[in-house]
Amino acid sequence: MLDAALAPLPAARSGAARRAGDSLRALRQRRRISQLELSLRVGVSQRHLSCIETGRAQASREMLHALLDALEAPLAERNDTLLAAGYAPAFRQRALADAEMAPVRDALSRLLEAHDPAPAFVLDDAWNLLQANRGTLAMMVLLGVDPGNLGQGVNLLRLMFLPGGLSAALINADEVAGEVWQRAQREAMLCAPLRAIVEELRPLLPRRLSAHVPAAPASPLLLTRLRTVDGGELKLFSAFTTFGAPLDVTAASLRVEHFFPADAATRELLAAAAAGLPG
Incomplete structure (x- = not known):
């Protein structure tokens, strides 16, 4: 048969x-x-x-x-x-500004505000920057970056790796940039827009980052060490928040990256910079 x-x-x-x-x-x-x-x-x-x-x-x-x-x-x-396959899609894709997404927007705003004056921002799955708190703007000021450059259309991966980007402020550039690049490549396997950005940036990266092998860790978390314009140093580590069991394509793509000060000096620098921001 x-x-x-x-x-x-x-x-x-x-x-x-x-x-x-x-x-x-x-x-x-x-x-x-x-x-x-x-x-x-x-x-x-x-x-x-x-x-x-x-x-x-x-x-x-x-x-x-x-x-x-x-x-x-x-x-x-x-x-x-x-x-x-000829079947109806299973999940809707609402714009973040839609009325039905109001609880999502409210949750994101609360997470960002609660984290001030430490940096926190919202990314989609292609690493596009959607929202940022005052702590993020304060960090940019400390790094000598115009906070106005964080407007619509900014992509965090490009901001990191394009010439003159944030990687120039990294004290431990190979360690942090290598980890960021490896994470981006893993995530790009399941996100076509991110794959396009990874391929766009790949020729610009030093070869050592593409073959990054992490050293034996001295700390339980990867520290991001950033050089400020006045010669100081920010020491930060990060965590992510995502929505549990999302049933919307947009909601599923969102995540908040929270940066935490790793020492008192970083905490004080961020608080002072945030207090000096207008508004």
């Missing part, structure tokens, strides 16, 4: 199945997961998974959800794959 997975598909369904299969295969390969491993995670045969990836079989909506869950695919990629 002919395996149902190999039965010919009508032409319209065949095109959708092929597009969805291409999307799944690309996601799996970026995750560096083999067909066998993914098939075991989902509980289907490797042969059937191969047929789905090549478009010889059309996956049901439920099967696509199971595969995308197993791949831990971002919500945007899940929608794209479902659309490619």
Whole structure:
């Protein structure tokens, strides 16, 4: 008997199945997961998974959800794959300014304000800067950067690595820039806009950063050490906040990076700079 997975598909369904299969295969390969491993995670045969990836079989909506869950695919990629297969997207993508996003905006504002005068800012999954608190503006002043440069359209990765960027202020540049670059490359596997930025910046990076191997840590956390314009030093470490169980593409893409002073001198410098800001 002919395996149902190999039965010919009508032409319209065949095109959708092929597009969805291409999307799944690309996601799996970026995750560096083999067909066998993914098939075991989902509980289907490797042969059937191969047929789905090549478009010889059309996956049901439920099967696509199971595969995308197993791949831990971002919500945007899940929608794209479902659309490619001819199904409706599972998640909405609201603009941050939409009325329904008011609780999200309020939560972000509270997180940023509560963290003053230490720096905190909101990024999307392509590292675009969306919001920043007074502590971030104070840090920029201490580094000799015009806070006005943090307006709409600023990308933190470009701000770090383009000539004249923030990396010039890093005292431990190789250590911090190397870690930032490695993290960006990992995240870029699942974010097409970030992949484009990583490839844009790659030729500008010293070779040693691309092959960064962290040294034996002397501290439990990576310290970011920044040289201020008056010759002082800021010592900071960071943590991230994300929304739990987001059901919207935009909400899922957001994160707050909080920087914490690692010593009293840094805390005092930031507080004094924030107090001197207008408004």
